[in-house]
Amino acid sequence: MGLSNVKDTRERILDVAERLFAFHGFHYTSLRRITTEAGANLAAVNYHFGSKEALLEEVFKRRLIPLNTIRREKLEAVRDRAAKEERLPRPDELLRAFIEPTIRFCCLEPGSEHFSTLVGRALAEPDSTVRNIFIQHIMPLFSLLFELLQSALPDLDRNTVFWRLQFAMGSTTHVMRMLGKRELLPPGLVREMESGGVDLDILVENLLGFVTAGMEL
Amino acid sequence: MGLSNVKDTRERILDVAERLFAFHGFHYTSLRRITTEAGANLAAVNYHFGSKEALLEEVFKRRLIPLNTIRREKLEAVRDRAAKEERLPRPDELLRAFIEPTIRFCCLEPGSEHFSTLVGRALAEPDSTVRNIFIQHIMPLFSLLFELLQSALPDLDRNTVFWRLQFAMGSTTHVMRMLGKRELLPPGLVREMESGGVDLDILVENLLGFVTAGMEL
DNA sequence: GTCTATAGATTGATAGAC
DNA sequence: GTCTATCAATCTATAGAC
Numbered sequence: 001m002g003l004s005n006v007k008d009t010r011e012r013i014l015d016v017a018e019r020l021f022a023f024h025g026f027h028y029t030s031l032r033r034i035t036t037e038a039g040a041n042l043a044a045v046n047y048h049f050g051s052k053e054a055l056l057e058e059v060f061k062r063r064l065i066p067l068n069t070i071r072r073e074k075l076e077a078v079r080d081r082a083a084k085e086e087r088l089p090r091p092d093e094l095l096r097a098f099i100e101p102t103i104r105f106c107c108l109e110p111g112s113e114h115f116s117t118l119v120g121r122a123l124a125e126p127d128s129t130v131r132n133i134f135i136q137h138i139m140p141l142f143s144l145l146f147e148l149l150q151s152a153l154p155d156l157d158r159n160t161v162f163w164r165l166q167f168a169m170g171s172t173t174h175v176m177r178m179l180g181k182r183e184l185l186p187p188g189l190v191r192e193m194e195s196g197g198v199d200l201d202i203l204v205e206n207l208l209g210f211v212t213a214g215m216e217l
Numbered sequence: 218m219g220l221s222n223v224k225d226t227r228e229r230i231l232d233v234a235e236r237l238f239a240f241h242g243f244h245y246t247s248l249r250r251i252t253t254e255a256g257a258n259l260a261a262v263n264y265h266f267g268s269k270e271a272l273l274e275e276v277f278k279r280r281l282i283p284l285n286t287i288r289r290e291k292l293e294a295v296r297d298r299a300a301k302e303e304r305l306p307r308p309d310e311l312l313r314a315f316i317e318p319t320i321r322f323c324c325l326e327p328g329s330e331h332f333s334t335l336v337g338r339a340l341a342e343p344d345s346t347v348r349n350i351f352i353q354h355i356m357p358l359f360s361l362l363f364e365l366l367q368s369a370l371p372d373l374d375r376n377t378v379f380w381r382l383q384f385a386m387g388s389t390t391h392v393m394r395m396l397g398k399r400e401l402l403p404p405g406l407v408r409e410m411e412s413g414g415v416d417l418d419i420l421v422e423n424l425l426g427f428v429t430a431g432m433e434l
Numbered sequence: 435g436t437c438t439a440t441a442g443a444t445t446g447a448t449a450g451a452c
Numbered sequence: 453g454t455c456t457a458t459c460a461a462t463c464t465a466t467a468g469a470c
Contacts, residue, residue: 009453009454023343024343024344025244025342025343025344026343027242027244027245028244028343028344030444030445030446031445031446031447032444032445032446040454041453041454041455041456042446042447042455042456043447043448043453043454043455043456044453044454044455045446045447046446046447046448047453047454048453051446051447052446052447120341121341121343123391123394124337124338124341124394125242126240126241126242126243126245126338127241127242127245160423163420163423163424164423164427166388166391166392166395167388167391167392167423167424167427167428168388169391170387170388170389170390170391170392171383171384171385171387171388171391171431172387173387173391174340174383174384174386174387174388174390174391175380175383175384175387177340177341178383203380206377206380206381206384207380207384209431209434210381210384210431210432210434211384211431213430213431213434214388214426214427214428214430214431215427217426217427217430226435226436247462247463247464248463248464248465249462249463249464257436258435258436258437258438259437259438259464259465260435260436260437260438260465260466261435261436261437262464262465263464263465263466264435264436265435268464268465269464269465
């Protein structure tokens with residue numbers, strides 16, 4: 001959008017697509033609905049992106065590239081600090097370095113309120129083409145985290161670390177999905193969420209406590 | 218299917234639909250493909266079930282009704298045993314009573330090899346109509362588990378127990394999804410899975426250890 | 435119960451004027 | 453870059469013969 005304060009068509013389409021893909025899923029969201037809500041012409045998606053799938057890839061890349069930079073820096077900072085102090089990195093600081101920015105990204109980066117939900121659903125997406133677009137962009141960072149976690153837990157074998165990390169990823173993505181939906185809330189519970197919303201600080205600490213306990217078990 | 222050893226059309230459609238819904242998702246699976254693979258006519262789905270959505274509901278009900286009976290009995294057994302021994306139920310035995318049959322159901326009930334994947338995806342389904350069909354059938358049991366967990370953890374407030382249970386459900390459903398897919402496996406890792414498959418016994422124990430540690434934290 | 439045939443709607447994509 | 457118009461494919465669902 002450059003210096004203008006009005007976003008151009010391409011940017012508006014990305015914003016609307018991100019929100020609709022997050023809340024209704026890729027296959028349930030038609031290009032007609034995206035372009036209509038973005039105030040653009042139906043043909044604009046194919047002009048600017050080439051296809052619906054290419055649009056999804058751009059939606060991911062726009063946020064994942066800066067987010068991955070943040071997470072990589074934090075992970076490497078934990079690794080380097082441990083090295084300088086001549087000790088192993090601890091699982092809790094590694095998990096925090098990865099998970100905290102993942103969940104908080106919606107607050108750090110303005111306009112990405114719905115990206116959390118989108119990412120939370122990405123791994124559960126049934127269509128492998130769609131799922132692979134996401135996996136391709138997340139895999140290098142996931143591998144780094146896995147590698148560092150192994151060095152942090154030298155007494156555990158690869159399989160055990162791998163599965164515990166999967167359990168932690170399951171908890172994390174489930175939380176990310178829930179932040180956008182509430183059908184799972186038991187009747188009569190947590191009505192305070194309705195009024196004040198979820199306290200993200202407390203939620204992140206609860207989540208980190210949970211996965212750290214299971215990881216260090 | 219009664220006494221015949223050949224399943225009737227209705228049953229064959231349910232089997233194929235379960236598998237295709239699990240691996241490709243509800244919206245990505247057409248009635249044409251289901252009926253073709255089931256060796257039935259396209260119109261058979263609407264004759265036997267009324268609609269595609271009603272078919273999905275039958276796919277869920279066929280397995281969830283017996284599975285829920287098992288889980289309820291196990292949960293109530295834990296509760297009653299604790300009451301007889303005049304103590305509180307423990308979180309680990311409650312989680313085991315719920316999670317173990319959930320994951321092992323594919324082995325207990327012949328023909329339900331793909332139901333695990335389907336359930337693992339159900340909560341992440343973007344379409345709320347589809348998601349609600351599942352939630353409606355699982356909610357009573359989830360509420361029972363939540364209630365018993367609260368009594369097992371009297372020092373924790375409702376919100377904390379609620380979120381920890383959500384974290385555990387996230388881990389569990391993520392595992393159920395992964396049992397059918399392997400794109401997330403880091404390159405070069407866990408090749409033994411390819412040959413021997415995942416050892417379900419070890420996986421279940423790892424998962425229960427992980428979520429119990431986080432729950433009792 | 436099973437079949438053919440088709441209605442009726444929606445989709446992603448594109449050609450071509452401006 | 454944006455628009456209209458439309459194509460070609462797909463889908464669920466149903467009517468009606470057998």
